[in-house]
Amino acid sequence: MQSEISHAVKLVQKLAAEQKLQSYALTGAGISKASNIPTFRGDDGIWEKYNIDEVGTIEAWMNNPKKLWTLFAEGIGLMLNAEPNAAHYALSKLEKNGFCDSIITQNVDSLHQRSGSQNIIEVHGNFMRFRCTDCGNKKNITAPPKIIPPLCNCGQMFRPDVILFNEILPEKEIKLAYKTAQKANLVYVVGTSAEVYPAAQLPFLSKQNNPFGQLLKSFQKSLERFFLFATILLDLFENLGRLFHV
Numbered sequence: 001m002q003s004e005i006s007h008a009v010k011l012v013q014k015l016a017a018e019q020k021l022q023s024y025a026l027t028g029a030g031i032s033k034a035s036n037i038p039t040f041r042g043d044d045g046i047w048e049k050y051n052i053d054e055v056g057t058i059e060a061w062m063n064n065p066k067k068l069w070t071l072f073a074e075g076i077g078l079m080l081n082a083e084p085n086a087a088h089y090a091l092s093k094l095e096k097n098g099f100c101d102s103i104i105t106q107n108v109d110s111l112h113q114r115s116g117s118q119n120i121i122e123v124h125g126n127f128m129r130f131r132c133t134d135c136g137n138k139k140n141i142t143a144p145p146k147i148i149p150p151l152c153n154c155g156q157m158f159r160p161d162v163i164l165f166n167e168i169l170p171e172k173e174i175k176l177a178y179k180t181a182q183k184a185n186l187v188y189v190v191g192t193s194a195e196v197y198p199a200a201q202l203p204f205l206s207k208q209n210n211p212f213g214q215l216l217k218s219f220q221k222s223l224e225r226f227f228l229f230a231t232i233l234l235d236l237f238e239n240l241g242r243l244f245h246v
């Protein structure tokens, strides 16, 4: 494992030195699990506890928005109380040091933003942002809503600005995600099994430009491997940063 990672680090070093590195991270629920935010799928997943059809779909929202707001408010409280973990910080540090141009995330918890990452493409929206169901007004929040359901100034109900099941993914973000993936030659797949569209497709779009072969795909199931890689890379940067001028 160590030699594979050293090999990858050397490749990154070479590409960065030649200013040819085009990289992004693809992240999912697994990266926030260590911040005590439950994943959706899997044994302890949210969908083991709740029925997707009853609480996760656009139809469920249309049928009973007030009922869903009670659950949303609980989720928002949980996310706001969570702290970013070492993996979030590692990605933000990689970005600052020029080793990760952007993050494409399926997460809706704002932990990437809170750990200092700047360039974030949210393909499933964000729970910390509300959108008016009538006038479309958007509002960022830093505390759970005191009144359920929260209302916009226009008097109509806000909803979380996230993508519910059976809703269309946000066009602008999806286009940007594809564009980012197509030009990249390095993908950090962190905390996602990348089985659900569009995440499932993105790493393959980068494959033809990818000098790393299958190596970095293995990060998806092992945060430890990602840490090791990020640590070596960042150590290297500390030593060679001046040389790279990044």
Ligand SMILES: [Zn+2]
Pocket (backbone or CB within 6 Å): 132, 133, 134, 135, 136, 137, 152, 153, 154, 155, 156
């Ligand atoms: Zn409104």
